Amino acid sequence: MYIDSPLTNTNFILSGDRFLKAWNEELQFETPIYHANSVSAYTEAEQLSRDSDNEQSSGSTGSLGGSAPVEIDFTAWITDAVVFKEWQIARDSEFDLIEFRENNLSFSHIFRDAGNTYVRFAAANADGTCTYYSTTYDISIGESDIKCPNAFSPGTEDGVNDIWKVSYKSIISFECHIFNRWGQKMCSFNNPADGWDGKYKGKVVPSGVYYYVIKAKGADGRSYNLKGDINIINYERSGSPGTPGS
Template identity: 50%
Template sequence: MTSSTLLKYAMAAAALLPATPLLAAVSFSGSQREIIEITPDKNSGLENIFVVYDTSAVSMTYTATNGNVTWYRYSNLGGGFAEEISGVSHSGNEYTLASVEGDMGYIIDDGTDRHCFWVVNYLPHALELHSAAPAAEQQCENTAIVVNGSGDAIHYYSVTGQQRTVDRQIEVKYDTQVWNEDNTQYEQQEAVKSFEYLRSELTITPPVYCRTYFHVSGDRFLRQWGMAQEVESELFESKAIEVNTTAEQQQDGEGDEDKKSNQISAGVTGLGGSAPAEISFRSYTTDGVVHHEWQMANDMEFEDITYRITDRDLDYTFMQQGTIYVRYVGSNSDGSCEQYGETYTVTIGDSELKCPNAFSPGASEGVNDEWKVSYRSIIDFECWIFDRYGNEIFHFTDPEQGWDGKRNGKLVKPGVYYYVINATGADGKKYKKSGDINILRYKTYGNGQSAEE
């Protein structure tokens, strides 16, 4: 059979499911240990991969469903270069290959059925672990472990000659810290990193974030055979770090109707709005973070940093109009690893101050029964209320507050009163306002109608 014809057969085997499953048709004899079956990649054209501990004394038998069984064997060149195997004995419908060659592909042509599979001879690739230790040079982006031992990549080849790798599942167990979004904290957890084969240096990404020992063990085949190997490293001190941050505005002013219903919207959807804006910034870090710094800048690139605050957390009151960018920077003990938190944008709107000229205290509770200014970004405020004779009736310094129309706990008489206001905006604008306040009182009649007194 020509190589091109054989390749077509092999590819047909990849596309068609044989009438008789391979596992029901093929058996091995003479193996010291259990034959381990692995499912190959779907597009490899192979039905199975058989891992044999040592193929030196192993035979393979195929139970045919049809006559005229032909065996082929191929290497890394693929099924198109497969060679027919001679010396296959048969008794009845059983065909036996007395000497199985490992790390080879096999094609069995059984008339209408064609089976393609790979046999791995494990012994030449046997895993040996002698020692493990953290690498002398560590990076901020990953953690490296040096393993003394052997356990090379075990390859197999598709029917078209494409190289694939068997996952040996060599495991590294260690402790690290993981961010818990729900609890807003880093929590220590055991982690497992799996590797296809043993390299001289195993790299863990993301890096380890706390002190830990590394336990290297494997592989999947030795585990199944009850022969797993394991080595443990010395205690590792991590240099890598990770940070998370939060920002919460203590007094929003854009949605709290009870406290700041008299604020004029600044049209800001994020942090800020009307000054003074009190915002609490919090940092959450892994154990390796030693140095803390909050930075404020006028630009998103932080080329113009205006403030540096060396604290883990920051409570700050924004008093000036404009946009400020805030971020957290954490670093380890020697400053070799540095991490940035989220960049927060705080926008304070232009100042504005408006004064009403009438209200009706005592008429209807909660409805126009308090004299309040409407404002935005007012950082300094003082207001006096006078009667028509110039007597001071009320004085307050917080624009959130107002006058309830009372003097010494009693409602004043309807009429005209006067206010004087001195204020300063976050944008530096000065306000000097004065005007009259008309107090209205309504009398309700029996028919439910009301009229101004």
């Protein structure tokens, strides 16, 4: 009788029939502990979500990657005989050139470069006679993009289109400054998920034309130097148009 090599330290109990009793033999025999030599593992990858309503989606549902930066938690569970273990990250699916290694069973990694990156878990026993490689995780980061709206209506009661935000994808560095027509800065922010609520010093500014200046960099290496106008509409208040609220 042959059985697969156990993945954990194991002992066996062999049971006989009535003939053993007739021969004055024990009906059960327990073997010494067999120390496992074969290795295996179970792995998981979980992508952390971001709560951003203006980030463009990319990639299919259930796949890893999308709009950079992408943070993913990796976890592995191993069997008793595993001595050597590591996570491996490479830009080629054959892992000819491994760019990053991690010896902990669990770790988190942020992917910032556009294109495909591959991750797998490797394990081996003490003498290297038995090895294991997990399924390869394919993380696909999309090309960058920024789109800027040219109008919004701050201070509205329905909450529709009342914040000026860019639409973006795979942006890894970002800064935005907004000015009135006289060059006075209304606000600044460095997270593309943020925006301008149309306020200056806590008060909604008058209707008119304002201007944005954006400097950003994408995961694909693309640089953005954007300038344009923002029209504030559907808002009435006292004061001279274009001047900041008092």
